[in-house]
Amino acid sequence: MADTDRDLVLQTAALARLQLDEREAQHLGPQFEAILRQFRQLEGVDVGDAEPTTGATGVRDVLRADEVRPSLEPGVVLANAPHRVGDFYAVPKTVGGPD
Amino acid sequence: MSAEFERDGTAWISASTGTRWVPVIGLEVHAQLATQSKLFCACEVRFGAPPNTLTCPICTGQPGTLPVLNATAVELAVRVALAVGAEVAAESKFDRKNYFYCDIPKNFQISQFDRPYCTGGGIQLPSGRFVRLTRIHIEEDAGKAIHDRGDETLVDLNRAGVALIESVSEADMESPEEAVEYLEALKEIIRYVGAGEADMEKGQLRCDVNVSVRPQGEPWRTKVEIKNLNSFRNAREALEYEIPRQIEAYESGDETRFPRQETRLFDVRAGVTRTMRSKEGASDYRYFAEPDLPPLALSESFVERQRGLLCELPEARRRRYREELGLSEYDARVLTAVREVADWFEAAARLSGRPKETANWIANDVLGGLADPKIEATSIDELPLKPFDLAELIALVAEGTLHSTGAREVMGEMLRTGAAPRALVAERGLEQVEDEGRLEVWCREALEGREQVVADVRAGRIKALGAAVGPVMKASAGKANPRRVREILLRIIGEDE
Ligand SMILES: [Zn+2]
Numbered sequence: 001m002a003d004t005d006r007d008l009v010l011q012t013a014a015l016a017r018l019q020l021d022e023r024e025a026q027h028l029g030p031q032f033e034a035i036l037r038q039f040r041q042l043e044g045v046d047v048g049d050a051e052p053t054t055g056a057t058g059v060r061d062v063l064r065a066d067e068v069r070p071s072l073e074p075g076v077v078l079a080n081a082p083h084r085v086g087d088f089y090a091v092p093k094t095v096g097g098p099d
Numbered sequence: 100m101s102a103e104f105e106r107d108g109t110a111w112i113s114a115s116t117g118t119r120w121v122p123v124i125g126l127e128v129h130a131q132l133a134t135q136s137k138l139f140c141a142c143e144v145r146f147g148a149p150p151n152t153l154t155c156p157i158c159t160g161q162p163g164t165l166p167v168l169n170a171t172a173v174e175l176a177v178r179v180a181l182a183v184g185a186e187v188a189a190e191s192k193f194d195r196k197n198y199f200y201c202d203i204p205k206n207f208q209i210s211q212f213d214r215p216y217c218t219g220g221g222i223q224l225p226s227g228r229f230v231r232l233t234r235i236h237i238e239e240d241a242g243k244a245i246h247d248r249g250d251e252t253l254v255d256l257n258r259a260g261v262a263l264i265e266s267v268s269e270a271d272m273e274s275p276e277e278a279v280e281y282l283e284a285l286k287e288i289i290r291y292v293g294a295g296e297a298d299m300e301k302g303q304l305r306c307d308v309n310v311s312v313r314p315q316g317e318p319w320r321t322k323v324e325i326k327n328l329n330s331f332r333n334a335r336e337a338l339e340y341e342i343p344r345q346i347e348a349y350e351s352g353d354e355t356r357f358p359r360q361e362t363r364l365f366d367v368r369a370g371v372t373r374t375m376r377s378k379e380g381a382s383d384y385r386y387f388a389e390p391d392l393p394p395l396a397l398s399e400s401f402v403e404r405q406r407g408l409l410c411e412l413p414e415a416r417r418r419r420y421r422e423e424l425g426l427s428e429y430d431a432r433v434l435t436a437v438r439e440v441a442d443w444f445e446a447a448a449r450l451s452g453r454p455k456e457t458a459n460w461i462a463n464d465v466l467g468g469l470a471d472p473k474i475e476a477t478s479i480d481e482l483p484l485k486p487f488d489l490a491e492l493i494a495l496v497a498e499g500t501l502h503s504t505g506a507r508e509v510m511g512e513m514l515r516t517g518a519a520p521r522a523l524v525a526e527r528g529l530e531q532v533e534d535e536g537r538l539e540v541w542c543r544e545a546l547e548g549r550e551q552v553v554a555d556v557r558a559g560r561i562k563a564l565g566a567a568v569g570p571v572m573k574a575s576a577g578k579a580n581p582r583r584v585r586e587i588l589l590r591i592i593g594e595d596e
Pocket of ligand 1: 137140141142153154155156157158159260
């Protein structure tokens with residue numbers, strides 16, 4: 001596996017907050033490469049005359065009126081939370097997140 | 100910070116090297132839009148609700164749900180765009196900004212990346228600089244992560260999905276003062292057009308600052324981002340710390356200390372900025388088009404309808420108050436800081452026909468009434484006193500029925516009770532004494548035994564007259580017109596000469 005593949009795997013893993021060891025990175029490298037190769041086929045298509053588009057369906061401006069409807073009870077939304085404190089979701093201490 | 104700096108205009112002059120360092124500042128401001136419901140779902144937007152009571156499958160990112168854009172959010176966003184002279188895009192789109200953090204349940208934020216709904220425009224600062232805007236885009240807010248309760252981070256998603264606009268300025272500012280002016284002006288515009296309350300205490304206006312320094316005339320250097328400044332004061336203090344920090348780092352000559360591209364956090368208590376992380380490039384957010392939302396096409400008629408709803412903006416009002424009504428810059432500023440106050444002033448000035456007096460009363464008394472805890476009013480419209488009554492009071496003074504001391508007393512009562520001024524004047528017997536005979540008797544009494552006053556005035560020291568005016572005012576229980584009293588006193592002193 002080329003070093004760039006390995007770097008790509010590790011960078012992607014870091015962005016996904018996944019910890020990979022060397023063996024896993026080695027294992028995933030060729031899979032990444034295969035997926036990317038498949039998509040690269042698209043680069044061969046001639047799109048010289050095509051206008052850039054922002055959507056494929058032609059649908060525009062789907063808007064809703066600014067009206068409030070009841071929210072869910074905290075008991076319901078928190079039902080599947082792995083861990084909670086009172087009506088808060090509780091997660092490991094993570095100060096100063098990405099944004 | 101040990102080094103000393105002398106500030107000259109926007110330059111920070113280093114005491115040790117004499118170099119003139121100039122800051123380069125750009126701001127990114129997030130402002131909450133005043134919608135009833137969230138940007139993409141019907142959950143209520145409410146500050147201070149119990150945790151996780153304002154969420155639903157959409158804003159908690161459950162599989163299989165679809166966001167639908169709030170029409171009012173678009174209207175309000177367009178109004179801000181028009182107010183700052185930005186160009187509204189005929190077509191824009193939404194994108195996913197991907198990152199992992201506990202406050203963002205979908206693992207991405209719906210924002211606008213390469214096709215924001217508006218670009219350009221700018222804000223005129225009172226001190227003279229024009230700050231260009233790069234763009235404004237619509238996006239959803241994240242939830243709130245609470246770190247100071249126990250060993251874990253607690254997450255409240257009530258705020259997740261609330262409608263925001265993010266305004267990105269060009270790096271056109273050169274001082275902490277200009278940054279604060281810009282924030283104040285932007286807040287004022289957002290409030291004036293009714294797009295939001297922009298209350299920093301409620302987190303409705305938050306700002307990130309980009310700042311670098313350079314020797315005057317030299318190219319820009321590496322910029323540092325300071326995140327999550329939640330008050331004007333924090334923004335100013337963070338810059339007042341960060342600017343000399345960067346200058347000192349450069350002047351140390353130690354390249355390892357030179358500012359690098361990074362994100363810093365402002366520690367409010369310590370008054371310092373600290374490294375949070377090295378800057379992630381835009382590609383790290385792996386932006387891509389939001390497949391669940393169709394593009395937004397804003398027709399010309401839609402944009403024009405919003406333009407029709409714009410009121411006169413504060414800067415334009417101030418100019419009119421100065422040029423057409425003859426008010427001072429200071430008065431114009433006081434009156435336009437809040438739109439309701441400006442509207443109230445205009446109503447009262449129209450009724451009284453005396454804008455200058457109207458402005459004085461509002462600046463000196465009416466706004467003071469708002470701060471009085473005994474008067475329960477949070478805005479000028481809630482005061483018992485109405486513009487018509489102020490106009491009446493001004494008329495009473497102008498026609499000579501009421502002198503200024505009595506008027507102040509009446510104003511105090513009007514502020515508390517909303518009573519009509521004419522009725523109050525009659526009830527309290529505050530009409531000025533116009534009876535010349537009575538005034539003359541009091542004046543002659545006041546001069547008796549005050550030979551020195553008479554001598555001084557005759558010698559040209561007119562100021563001495565005050566010692567005789569006081570006793571007359573006292574004798575009249577404050578109802579004499581001081582100007583008339585002076586005239587009579589001078590006449591009597593002149594007669595006997
Ligand atoms: Zn919701």
